[in-house]
Amino acid sequence: MVKTEIDYKKIGKNLYSLMEDLFPICRSITGNGVRETLKIIKKIIPVEIKEVPSGTKVFDWVIPKEWNIKDAYVKDSKGNKIIDFQKTNLHVMNYSIPIHKKIKLKELKPHLFTLPDHPDWIPYAHSYYKENWGFCLTHNQYKKLKEDTYEVFIDSTLKNGSLTYGEYYIKGKSKDEILFTCYICHPSLCNDSLSGVVLVTYLAKLLSKMKLKYSYRFLFIPETIGAITWLSQNEKKTKNIKYGLVATCLGDPGKYTYKKTRNGDTLIDKIVEKVLFDSKEDHQILDFWPIGSDERQFCSPGFNLNVGSLMRTVYGCFPQYHTSGDNLDFVDKKYLTGSFEKYMDAVYIFENNASYMNLNPKCEPQLRKRGFYDMAEKVDPDPVLVEVFINELLWVLNFSDGNNSILDIAIRSGRDFKKIKYAADALVNKKLLKKIDK
C-alpha cells in the first residue's frame, strides 16, 4: 500500500449519509431488512450476498425461521393508534409473532417494554429463540395508558426462509488476510451496529483501490447467529485469517476503547495500541473478555482467531445503548471520521511494517555527508525539527539489527510510526538500510 492522500472529510460525509439511508430500515437477524441493507451497500462495494436456508445446522445452532413484518400498532377503543410501527420500528419487539386481537390493559401490560430510568426513550427488545410478541414504548407514554380495550395488531410472518449475509474479499499479495466484520441485524440504532456497518463499507471501498500486501475480508452478518453461520459454512477460510477487528460503536463522542484479542499479545494488539498512542487521543486498552459481540465466536477456543474490537464507548456503557436514543443525533460525522482514520492507520501499519537490517552496523554512519541534514532542512529549517528527524534516523539505525520491526522501533522510541517509516525509507534510499524477509 502506498501512502496516498485520503480525503477523510469526504469519507466522513459518505459515512453519515449511508447511515441516514440505512437507519429507517427494520432489520433483524433474518428477513428483508437485511437484504435491503445489503442492496444499498452493494451500490458502494460489490458485496456478495449469501442466503442460508432456515433449518440449516450451524455447529450447535439451527438457522431459525425468517421473520418479516409489514405493519403493527396498538389502538385504543376509540380507534386512535397509540403505538405505531410506522413511526419507528423499535415500537415492535423484534421477531414478534403475528397477532391481531382485542385485549384489556391488564393482558397487554406483560407485552409492553419501557425504560423507567429514561422515560423519553423507547427500548429495543427482541425474542429470537422464544416465540413471543411485544411492543416497546416510552415510559411517559406507558404511564398515560388507561383501563380500556386495546386492539393489538402485528402483521408479521415467521416462516421457513433464510439467513442473509454479505461478504466481500480483496485479494492482496499474500494469502494472509485481515478480517473486518460488522453486524447488520439491529433495526433503527446508529452507534451500536450501523456505525460499524458504514465504516466497514467505506473501508472496503477505499482499500479496493489500493495495491495491498495483505488480503482483506469484510463481513456484514447478523450478530451471533450470523457469525456462527459464517464460521460453520466457511471453516476452511479461517486458516488464512491472521487478524481481525469487530467494528461497532464508532460514532459516539466517547474515548476510544480497544478490546484485545483472546491471545492478547499479537501483532494486531500491538498495532491498534500504537495507532491509539500515536493519535494522542484519550483511549483505554482492555483485556479480552468473552462477552460482547462477534469476537465471542471468532475467539471461541475452537477457532481462537486473533480478532479484537476497536470501538469508542463500549456497548452497554452509554445510556442510549439499545434505545431510541441511539439515533442519528447521537452519532456525529466527526466521530465517525476519527474512527475511520484509526482503522486506516491500523491498515497502514499492517501494510508498511517490516524489519530492516542496518548495513553500516559498526558505529553510526556519517549522516551529514549523505545529505540528511540538508534533506531535513529542506522540509523545515527549524533546527529542532531537523534534530527530530536525525533522531528518528538514529533510532532506526540502532535497532535495525534483525530483531526489531519498525513497529517495534516506533513503540520503543515512543515516536510516530509514520515518521519512523519515513526515516526507514530515507535510509533505504541512501543504502544504509535493507528490508529483510521475515
Added chain:
Amino acid sequence: MVKTEIDYKKIGKNLYSLMEDLFPICRSITGNGVRETLKIIKKIIPVEIKEVPSGTKVFDWVIPKEWNIKDAYVKDSKGNKIIDFQKTNLHVMNYSIPIHKKIKLKELKPHLFTLPDHPDWIPYAHSYYKENWGFCLTHNQYKKLKEDTYEVFIDSTLKNGSLTYGEYYIKGKSKDEILFTCYICHPSLCNDSLSGVVLVTYLAKLLSKMKLKYSYRFLFIPETIGAITWLSQNEKKTKNIKYGLVATCLGDPGKYTYKKTRNGDTLIDKIVEKVLFDSKEDHQILDFWPIGSDERQFCSPGFNLNVGSLMRTVYGCFPQYHTSGDNLDFVDKKYLTGSFEKYMDAVYIFENNASYMNLNPKCEPQLRKRGFYDMAEKVDPDPVLVEVFINELLWVLNFSDGNNSILDIAIRSGRDFKKIKYAADALVNKKLLKKIDK
C-alpha cells in the same frame, strides 16, 4: 470435598473457648506446658504426641534440656510478693534456671525486663540457649522499686527430658499433602501462637469428617527447634508435602497478610491470593522473607517447601506482640472466625480446582435451548443476575481449552471461584464440559 454447609458461628465459639482453656498454661519449647496443651487438643482431634529426648542431634542443633517450673516470686524485705508467677507466667523469663537468694536492688535490676514505651504491659522474655534467670514486670511496677534486699525465688528445673510435639494426618485420595503448622511454645499469649493453634485444631477436626482429594498434615510444634526437630526426624515425609501454611496471628482486628512461599508463584500462592481477593476484605500480599516463624525452616534451601503464611497482622507489627497485652481481650471470636473461613476457602479451592475441556469449542453452544436461562431464572429472576450467571458460563466455556484451570479462569475473569466452579458443574451436567486429568 463436597461443599458442605459449615456452621462457622459454632466453630468461632469453639475456637475462642479452646483459646480460653489453653491461655493460662505456662508453655515453653519443652516441658509439661506443651504436654498439657496437646492433651487438651487431643480431646478434639486424635493428635499423636511424640517425645524426642534431650541431647538428640537435629541437623545443626541439639534438643536442649527440658524446662519445668512450679513457682517463682520476688519478695521485698517485708515479705511482700511484689512479683508473682502465680498471677501470670509471663512474670518469669522463660527457661530461667532455678534460683533462691537474697540480693540488693542493684543486683536484681539486670534480671528485670520491662517495656518503658508500654508501662502497663509485661514483656515476654526467654533465654533458651544461654543459661540465665529473670523476671518480667510492668514498667510502672519497676519504677516503684526501692533500695531494699529482695528474695528472688524460681522453682524451676532444667534437666534431661524431651521435646514434645503433636502431629495429625488425614489421608486423602492422593498422597500429595498439604501442611498446616502452628507453634505451641508460647506461654500466655493469644494472637501470636494460640490463635494459630486453635485454628489448626478445628480445621483438622472439620476436614477429618470430609472426603478429600489431598492428604493433610497438621503439626503442633515448638517454634524453630520444633520445626527443625520435625524436619530432621521426618525428612522422608517432606517429599509428599506439596504446599503448606504456617498459622499464626489470626485473631486480631488487622487486615489480612499473606506472606508468599519462597518460590513465590506456586499454586498455594495463587489460591490464597484468590481467597483474599474474593473475600473483598482488606489485605496485603508480601513476598517471602527469611525471617519470621517456621517458614524459615520449611523454606530453607535444603527443603524449599512451598510453605507460606496466612496471618492478619504480621508478628512484631502489633504493639501487643510479645507482651501481656496479647491476651484474651486483644483477640476476638469474629476475627478468629473470619480467619478460619479463609483457611477453609483455600482448602475448598485446593479440593475443587480442576481443568476442563470445552466439548463444543467452535463458537458458543446455544445456552438457551439447554435451559440455562430457565435454570438461572429459577434461582433469581433478576435479569442482571441471570446475565451474570450466563457470563460465568461463557468465561468457563471460552477458556476451558486445556490450558486453564477453573482457578485460572476465576482469576482472569475477576469472578468468585465458587461461582466459576458452579458454572463449570452446570456445564459438565449438560455435557458441554469434561474434566481432564492433568
Added chain:
Amino acid sequence: MVKTEIDYKKIGKNLYSLMEDLFPICRSITGNGVRETLKIIKKIIPVEIKEVPSGTKVFDWVIPKEWNIKDAYVKDSKGNKIIDFQKTNLHVMNYSIPIHKKIKLKELKPHLFTLPDHPDWIPYAHSYYKENWGFCLTHNQYKKLKEDTYEVFIDSTLKNGSLTYGEYYIKGKSKDEILFTCYICHPSLCNDSLSGVVLVTYLAKLLSKMKLKYSYRFLFIPETIGAITWLSQNEKKTKNIKYGLVATCLGDPGKYTYKKTRNGDTLIDKIVEKVLFDSKEDHQILDFWPIGSDERQFCSPGFNLNVGSLMRTVYGCFPQYHTSGDNLDFVDKKYLTGSFEKYMDAVYIFENNASYMNLNPKCEPQLRKRGFYDMAEKVDPDPVLVEVFINELLWVLNFSDGNNSILDIAIRSGRDFKKIKYAADALVNKKLLKKIDK
C-alpha cells in the same frame, strides 16, 4: 579488591583542582588543546597518548584535518576589540576557518551566534564537517552592535595533522574488562565533558593502586569521531569489554540519572541501579535511547557493548548546557565527590559480587552457638542492630542456593550490598558458606 579506606574529601579537592587546570584550554576534536589536556592528565596517571593521522578511514568516517587556533577577534572601526578570543575561547566557533577581512554589520551577522533566552551567556558552537567561521557572544552584547565596518580576524589553521586520544589500561586477574570513557573535545565547559574527564582520571589513579578481579580500561577521546576512531582502530579489544560507563555531567546539583545499556538488563544495569538505591539519594533510571554521547557508538548494533551512562542531570536538560554558564561556578566539589563515590561503589560491587553455597542448607544453622550474636553485640550492643545483622545472615543463608549472587540477595532483600557482603564474609569465616565459581 579489598575494601579500603578511601579519602573522598581529598579526592574531591583533586577533582575540582584538575578541573580548574583544564578549564581554560581551547579543546576541539583535534589539535593542541587535546594534547595539552592529555599532558596534564599524564601527570596523574600514565595515560598513553595516540595520534591517528588526518585522512584515516574509520568505518564510515574519515579523520578530519587538524584544527588549531592562536587568536581571534572582532574590532570596530575605531579599533576596539568588541569580541576577543583571549577572554574566553567560547567566543570563536570551534573549527572556524582562518579569516581576516573588513565587513559590514550585515555581512557579519550571519556569523554571529547568541542565546536570546539567556542574554548573558555565550553559546558554544562548532562546525566540524562543514567549513565555516563564526563568533559567539552574549545576546546583550549583540544588541549593542551598530552599523559599522568591522575587522574580523581568526588566526586558525586547518591542516593535515592527527586526531589525538588517551588510553589507560589496568590489568586485573581476569581478562574481562570494564570500560570508563569520557570526552575531551569540549572547550571551556565544566559539567558537560570536563566533570567526566576529572572523574575518570582519579578513578583510574585510585584503581591503579588496588588488586583487582576485573581489568579496567579508561578512554579520553573526542566525542563521536574519537569513539568511532578508537573502535575502528581497536576492534579486537572490544571482545573483552564486558561492561562500561560513559562519564559526563557529574558535577551539577541535579539528581542522578542512569541511562541503561542498550540490552537493558545486564549486570552493570543491576549494579548501577543498586548503587543508586543503596545511596538513598534521589535518582532516575532511564531506558537506553540512541542519542546522547559515545554510548551511541559503543551500543551501535555492530558492537552492542553493555555500556550505560551514569550522570547527574542529562546533557541538554540543564539550561547552562553548551553555554558559558557551564563554568567553574556551576559545578561543585561536593557533587563531583558524590558522583565519584557512586562510580567507586559500582566498582566495589563488580569486584565483590559472587555466588555462595549454603553449607548447612537444611533448616537454619544455630547462629548463637557460633558466636554471631556476640560478634554483633561487640560492634553495637543495640538489640535492633544485632537483629539487623542476624537478619542479613539469614537472607544470605536462605538464598545462597547456587542460583543467587549476593547482589541478587541484596536487591531482593532491599538491604545494602556492603552489609550483605559483610554477612557473607562472616558466614564463610564460620564455614557455613562457600564461594562457588560461576
